[in-house]
Amino acid sequence: MKQQLLDTVSVNFDPRVELIGAADYFYAQGWMLGTAGNLSAKMPDGSFWITASGKSKGKLSQEDFVRVYPDGSTEAPVDAKVKPSAETSIHSSIYELFADAQACYHVHSVDANLVSNFIKGDEIPLPPLEMIKGLGIWEENPNCVMPLFDNHLKVPQIASDIKTRFLAQKPQIPALLIRNHGVTVWANSLETARNYIEITEFVFRYMVAARKAGI
Numbered sequence: 627m628k629q630q631l632l633d634t635v636s637v638n639f640d641p642r643v644e645l646i647g648a649a650d651y652f653y654a655q656g657w658m659l660g661t662a663g664n665l666s667a668k669m670p671d672g673s674f675w676i677t678a679s680g681k682s683k684g685k686l687s688q689e690d691f692v693r694v695y696p697d698g699s700t701e702a703p704v705d706a707k708v709k710p711s712a713e714t715s716i717h718s719s720i721y722e723l724f725a726d727a728q729a730c731y732h733v734h735s736v737d738a739n740l741v742s743n744f745i746k747g748d749e750i751p752l753p754p755l756e757m758i759k760g761l762g763i764w765e766e767n768p769n770c771v772m773p774l775f776d777n778h779l780k781v782p783q784i785a786s787d788i789k790t791r792f793l794a795q796k797p798q799i800p801a802l803l804i805r806n807h808g809v810t811v812w813a814n815s816l817e818t819a820r821n822y823i824e825i826t827e828f829v830f831r832y833m834v835a836a837r838k839a840g841i
């Protein structure tokens with residue numbers, strides 16, 4: 627009986643309401659302006675719902691999502707012209723790499739773009755802030771780095787870079803930064819993915835302020 631109930635819950639699970647709420651909030655923070663950014667959530671069958679391309683993230687409806695299946699096929703709720711986010715390949719790579727990931731969120735913020743230019747290398751040392759604990763690093767004065775990737779016009783190239791690098795070495799934290807572009811996080815729940823975006827944006831904001839203050 628209990629299993630039946632669980633099965634019904636998982637069949638009826640629809641993350642779009644939660645994704646719309648997160649997009650509203652990120653948009654209000656200025657992190658998803660001009661249709662930028664994309665949010666996705668995995669379904670029990672391995673497919674995922676992702677925000678459609680070219681939609682304002684401040685006024686999404688359930689029709690502004692596309693369901694992407696593991697074989698790459700897609701399905702929109704009503705309008706066949708609704709296309710999945712141009713950055714869908716990054717989400718696919720994240721779900722392939724991290725079996726536990728249930729949600730993948732990607733936003734574009736001014737602070738993330740500034741921080742991505744602080745160094746020339748392929749990873750950014752993060753300051754040892756208390757907030758880093760929220761990303762799963764429980765150490766005194768942690769030596770934590772965030773992987774940094776070059777931006778490419780062809781998004782599948784970014785996705786391929788992510789896959790190659792993370793297959794060779796898993797990152798310390800569930801987050802990556804694309805230079806002059808924005809941050810991507812993944813988590814085992816939608817709520818946690820939202821927290822991770824808040825934490826990474828807090829850290830970026832701190833880093834920009836600290837540089838300005840000469841710290």
Ligand SMILES: [Zn+2]
Binds near residue numbers: 732807808
């Ligand atoms: Zn983007």
